[in-house]
Amino acid sequence: MEVTLNGDPCTIVNDLTIAKFLSTLDLEGKFAIEINQHIIPRSEYPQTPIHPGDNIEIVQAIGGG
Amino acid sequence: MTSTDTISIAGTDYSSRLLVGTGKYKDLDETRSAIETSGAQIVTVAIRRTNIGQNQDEPNLLEVISPDKYTILPNTAGCYDTESAVRTCRLARELLDGHDLVKLEVLGDKKTLFPDVPQTLDAAQQLIDDNFKVMVYTSDDPIMAKRFEEMGCVAVMPLAAPIGSGLGIRNPYNIRTIVENANVPILVDAGVGTASDAAIAMELGCDGVLMNTAIAEAKNPVLMASAMKKAIEAGREAYLAGRMPRRAYASASSPIGGHFF
Numbered sequence: 001m002e003v004t005l006n007g008d009p010c011t012i013v014n015d016l017t018i019a020k021f022l023s024t025l026d027l028e029g030k031f032a033i034e035i036n037q038h039i040i041p042r043s044e045y046p047q048t049p050i051h052p053g054d055n056i057e058i059v060q061a062i063g064g065g
Numbered sequence: 066m067t068s069t070d071t072i073s074i075a076g077t078d079y080s081s082r083l084l085v086g087t088g089k090y091k092d093l094d095e096t097r098s099a100i101e102t103s104g105a106q107i108v109t110v111a112i113r114r115t116n117i118g119q120n121q122d123e124p125n126l127l128e129v130i131s132p133d134k135y136t137i138l139p140n141t142a143g144c145y146d147t148e149s150a151v152r153t154c155r156l157a158r159e160l161l162d163g164h165d166l167v168k169l170e171v172l173g174d175k176k177t178l179f180p181d182v183p184q185t186l187d188a189a190q191q192l193i194d195d196n197f198k199v200m201v202y203t204s205d206d207p208i209m210a211k212r213f214e215e216m217g218c219v220a221v222m223p224l225a226a227p228i229g230s231g232l233g234i235r236n237p238y239n240i241r242t243i244v245e246n247a248n249v250p251i252l253v254d255a256g257v258g259t260a261s262d263a264a265i266a267m268e269l270g271c272d273g274v275l276m277n278t279a280i281a282e283a284k285n286p287v288l289m290a291s292a293m294k295k296a297i298e299a300g301r302e303a304y305l306a307g308r309m310p311r312r313a314y315a316s317a318s319s320p321i322g323g324h325f326f
Contacts, residue, residue: 006114029125031115032160037152039159057114059156061126063096064111064142065086065228065277 267300
């Protein structure tokens with residue numbers, strides 16, 4: 001299915017939860033996730049499905065003042 | 066400096082009155098060295114999209130500036146409207162496991178990075194209603210500073226000069242008026258260029274100074290971090306000591322009597 005990941009179109013397999021999707025990304029450190037501008041608490045990753053057309057944002061802390 | 070001279074922000078006491086950013090450094094090693102040397106206990110970070118599939122071998126900022134060691138202060142830098150600022154703070158709170166202290170800035174103009182104060186007021190209210198503890202970047206307007214205090218911001222942070230300009234304390238009279246009126250910590254945020262600027266802010270009675278570029282863009286950032294630490298402490302001590310009155314003419318330091326010549 002087609003989703004938008006951090007502003008870019010992205011094709012991922014169907015029937016994914018956030019937890020399964022994240023396991024394919026190999027992310028390090030702390031991050032936070034929004035789907036369609038709703039924050040998904042970390043505890044809900046395993047049971048939150050991703051739907052076609054979802055707008056997924058994954059953010060982290062970087063240098064700033 | 067006595068160990069009891071602390072700054073209290075949102076119920077936590079800090080011995081360092083210097084708050085630092087983590088932007089513009091050459092690399093994370095330099096970031097770590099400069100911040101350690103500064104003695105800062107509150108450190109700002111920005112929230113941005115993760116680079117998926119890129120640089121995964123690079124250490125993460127929060128591994129270098131650990132939330133176990135520092136109070137992390139996520140900012141809303143780059144936000145030009147209420148909605149994106151509030152959204153950024155909510156993401157930061159999730160990212161930092163419920164940590165609710167944020168630095169709010171809503172910018173009005175790319176050239177000056179001056180704050181959009183009406184939208185900052187709106188965003189501050191939404192964040193306070195959502196149980197955030199808001200440290201707010203604003204103009205050096207005493208009336209607005211008081212307004213932010215009254216609505217419940219935990220610290221008010223007027224600019225001394227535009228962000229990243231290094232122009233120093235452009236309006237010391239406004240900063241002093243803000244300090245005199247305040248019942249929450251007042252921190253100069255933005256505009257400091259070198260150590261004397263930081264000392265002046267503290268001599269005016271500010272509770273602290275938040276800076277990034279003045280350290281990160283120095284030729285030797287780690288040495289400048291050391292200088293800023295001392296300037297903040299020196300300025301604070303001078304403020305507490307109470308400076309001598311200014312006189313228009315000289316006042317001899319040696320006794321006037323007892324001359325043998």
